[in-house]
Amino acid sequence: MSSIVLFGPPGAGKGTQAERITQQTGLPQISTGDMLRAAVKAGTETGILAKTYMDAGQLVPDEVIIDLIKERITHPDAKNGVMFDGFPRTIPQAEALADITAVTHVIAIEVPDERIVERICGRYSCAGCGNVFHDIFNPLGPDGCGCDRFVEKRRADDNEDTVLSRLGAYHDQTSPLADWYESAGIFHRINGDRAIDDITADILSALQ
Ligand code: AP5
Numbered sequence: 001m002s003s004i005v006l007f008g009p010p011g012a013g014k015g016t017q018a019e020r021i022t023q024q025t026g027l028p029q030i031s032t033g034d035m036l037r038a039a040v041k042a043g044t045e046t047g048i049l050a051k052t053y054m055d056a057g058q059l060v061p062d063e064v065i066i067d068l069i070k071e072r073i074t075h076p077d078a079k080n081g082v083m084f085d086g087f088p089r090t091i092p093q094a095e096a097l098a099d100i101t102a103v104t105h106v107i108a109i110e111v112p113d114e115r116i117v118e119r120i121c122g123r124y125s126c127a128g129c130g131n132v133f134h135d136i137f138n139p140l141g142p143d144g145c146g147c148d149r150f151v152e153k154r155r156a157d158d159n160e161d162t163v164l165s166r167l168g169a170y171h172d173q174t175s176p177l178a179d180w181y182e183s184a185g186i187f188h189r190i191n192g193d194r195a196i197d198d199i200t201a202d203i204l205s206a207l208q
Pocket residue numbers: 008009010011012013014015016017032033034036053054055057058059060061065085086087088089093119120122123124132133134135137138166192193194195196199
């Protein structure tokens with residue numbers, strides 16, 4: 001099993017691109033953020049613990065994340081490789097991942113900090129199909145959302161204060177991973193401050 005990692009700050013477009021890359025490659029998306037939100041919604045022990053960190057814009061402890069990933073990659077759809085979205089975010093998570101699977105590509109979607117708040121504060125999704133939109137940059141079009149029951153949903157942590165904490169956590173704890181992966185020769189920098197289609201094209205070309 002070999003895998004790819006989508007890497008970048010909050011609001012860089014990891015989830016938006018993951019959906020498109022999944023369609024093109026067939027690799028399942030494993031988003032630790034989505035898994036944690038599902039656990040919060042289900043009221044599990046993990047969810048109750050994670051919520052305090054997520055609401056504060058801080059990273060959830062490594063051991064919680066690593067246990068979630070170890071369980072998720074045992075699912076049958078992961079046997080031919082996966083696409084991680086938002087994992088790993090710390091050196092201990094990257095070390096744990098190296099013991100689980102060979103990472104072949106790390107796709108770093110780069111967006112300047114000053115763009116992040118407007119991206120995140122304008123984000124909404126469909127509660128039915130999960131597709132993600134933006135008030136200005138990527139609004140729901142006349143063709144709808146991908147299911148026939150659009151219900152608008154906004155994330156509890158998509159507010160300006162929490163976004164600034166999430167950006168801080170990214171710079172302090174996650175961005176050091178760039179050097180780690182760059183020295184392994186598998187790190188691909190993609191300019192994420194462009195049209196969504198152009199970014200997808202560059203990611204697909206980096207994956208070839
Ligand atoms: P998570 O859910 O992973 O959030 P995140 O990393 O902060 O990333 P986002 O989902 O906010 O952004 P994205 O890059 O997917 O952008 P999107 O495509 O939606 O994590 C949430 C929390 O869970 C963390 O804060 C932490 O507490 C915890 N957590 C998760 N994983 C963890 C881990 N491994 N370790 C520890 N804790 C963990 O795009 C954003 C918006 O911009 C959308 O509205 C979209 O339509 C729009 N957009 C996308 N692309 C473009 C473009 N090119 N131009 C204009 N607009 C665009």
